Amino acid sequence: MEVFQSHRKSSSNNVIVSILPFYRSAPPLEVRLEDFEFFAMDRLRVLKGISDGLCRGKKPEEMEKLVVDLWKANMRHPQAVEEVNKDIISHFVLRLVYCRTEELRKWFLSMETTLFRHRFRLESSEAQRALMSEFKLPYKAVSNAEFESVKDKLGQVARSMGQNLAAADAIFYKVPFEEVPDLVSGRRVFIHKGHAYVAMNQVVSLVVTQFRSYISKALILTNRKWTSTIREQEKDRLTPIVEALCTSYLGPDYSQPQEFGEISIKDIDQVAKTSFPLCMRHLFEKVKEDHHLKHGGRMQLGLFLKGVGLKLDDALAFWKAEFAPKVSAERFDKEYAYNIRHNYGREGKRTDYTPYSCQKIISVTPGIGDHHGCPYRHFSEENLRAALVRMGVSSRAVEDVMDKVHNRHYQLACTLTFEAVHGSSCDAGINHPNQYFIDSQRVLQSKNGSVA
Ligand code: SF4
Numbered sequence: 001m002e003v004f005q006s007h008r009k010s011s012s013n014n015v016i017v018s019i020l021p022f023y024r025s026a027p028p029l030e031v032r033l034e035d036f037e038f039f040a041m042d043r044l045r046v047l048k049g050i051s052d053g054l055c056r057g058k059k060p061e062e063m064e065k066l067v068v069d070l071w072k073a074n075m076r077h078p079q080a081v082e083e084v085n086k087d088i089i090s091h092f093v094l095r096l097v098y099c100r101t102e103e104l105r106k107w108f109l110s111m112e113t114t115l116f117r118h119r120f121r122l123e124s125s126e127a128q129r130a131l132m133s134e135f136k137l138p139y140k141a142v143s144n145a146e147f148e149s150v151k152d153k154l155g156q157v158a159r160s161m162g163q164n165l166a167a168a169d170a171i172f173y174k175v176p177f178e179e180v181p182d183l184v185s186g187r188r189v190f191i192h193k194g195h196a197y198v199a200m201n202q203v204v205s206l207v208v209t210q211f212r213s214y215i216s217k218a219l220i221l222t223n224r225k226w227t228s229t230i231r232e233q234e235k236d237r238l239t240p241i242v243e244a245l246c247t248s249y250l251g252p253d254y255s256q257p258q259e260f261g262e263i264s265i266k267d268i269d270q271v272a273k274t275s276f277p278l279c280m281r282h283l284f285e286k287v288k289e290d291h292h293l294k295h296g297g298r299m300q301l302g303l304f305l306k307g308v309g310l311k312l313d314d315a316l317a318f319w320k321a322e323f324a325p326k327v328s329a330e331r332f333d334k335e336y337a338y339n340i341r342h343n344y345g346r347e348g349k350r351t352d353y354t355p356y357s358c359q360k361i362i363s364v365t366p367g368i369g370d371h372h373g374c375p376y377r378h379f380s381e382e383n384l385r386a387a388l389v390r391m392g393v394s395s396r397a398v399e400d401v402m403d404k405v406h407n408r409h410y411q412l413a414c415t416l417t418f419e420a421v422h423g424s425s426c427d428a429g430i431n432h433p434n435q436y437f438i439d440s441q442r443v444l445q446s447k448n449g450s451v452a
Helices: 033-055 060-075 080-098 102-122 125-134 144-160 181-185 200-233 238-245 265-275 278-290 295-308 312-323 329-335 337-343 358-363 381-390 395-406 410-422 433-448
Strands: 016-018 172-176 190-192 195-199
Touching: 033 060, 033 080, 033 102, 033 238, 033 410, 060 080, 060 102, 080 102, 080 200, 080 238, 102 200, 125 200, 144 190, 144 195, 172 200, 181 195, 195 200, 200 238, 265 278, 265 312, 265 433, 278 295, 278 312, 278 381, 278 433, 295 312, 295 337, 295 433, 312 329, 312 337, 329 337, 358 410, 381 395, 395 410, 410 433
Parallel strands: none
Antiparallel strands: 172 195, 190 195
């Protein structure tokens, strides 16, 4: 087995200076099927984290820290070679996953470019130069003598942008001025004899542009190969994994109640008010109001309640009592109790069914008379605004939430609601209704010294 590595070595001492790859060719490695999937899921956690950070409007320095943390948490391996291989394999798997539609390609390209930009910035300047020569960017670093001759001019430009010219580590490149029109028009470079003197931190943009254009073309080519051969050839092995990966939920399954143990029927009204996300609060209110819920709603709320710790007997008692005004006890036992026991793994295949993730809830299409789904996606604007106000969200925060909704960032809208209601940040973002519940209980416990 040939191991594909992308280490670059400095010409002087053969020391590895960078492990940031350009993903030029798929690695000639044998990859176990589990690794194929798990590596891709780990990278997806990084890309989704970046996507959340961007949607939240994080500043460049905050993004830098976020990228470092995400990479450390998901992609690190004690052996550098393994880390590089995981990096490359996961990129190529996700290339297959995200090459298949225009929308998927756009998202992947944007996240991979952001990841590359920050990883590039974190490299030493020696490694950055090695990477630049690998991209064959035809720019030469300005020599010391030349730097000294134009230092004052460069200093003036730097000061005009509110920066200092730190001579000790200032590296500039001479670039034909027409290649950096944005820097020229923004007066952010010194120009002399047709050349712009571009600082290292500005060169990053040029490298990233090259990277972006290369990956963009590669995605189109991968899509052609996928459609013409790979999809059919791999229909029993890779294709199902590839097709499932872009919608896969990456967090815990919450099928068992976690740190807050069980809740009983007597607590349920109270915790619904304080700790249910809007999707579950809505279903809970509807079952109380209508004394009935259609199948989709019963599944969404029922599995959520199981995940927050409502035991089977309590669940049966809860649904029976709520349905009582419309459904007789006999009919309930005959038509509804089986499904509830089924969800708890006591009937049928005895599978312990897992509560639905946000991704799953957001992707459903509720019909007329259904109340399940995600309110941020499925409510009308008017209904959503009214529901947010009922939850105690301030009018300013409502506007922020609606802004995310308009941009179709539903989970982020839910995260902002959580933060507004609890007065506490939720950096990980909301990915699962049961996570919302647990995070809420945690905040309330730390505020009150006891769970609400
Ligand atoms: Fe529920 Fe998730 Fe939608 Fe929030 S984002 S309302 S938790 S489905």
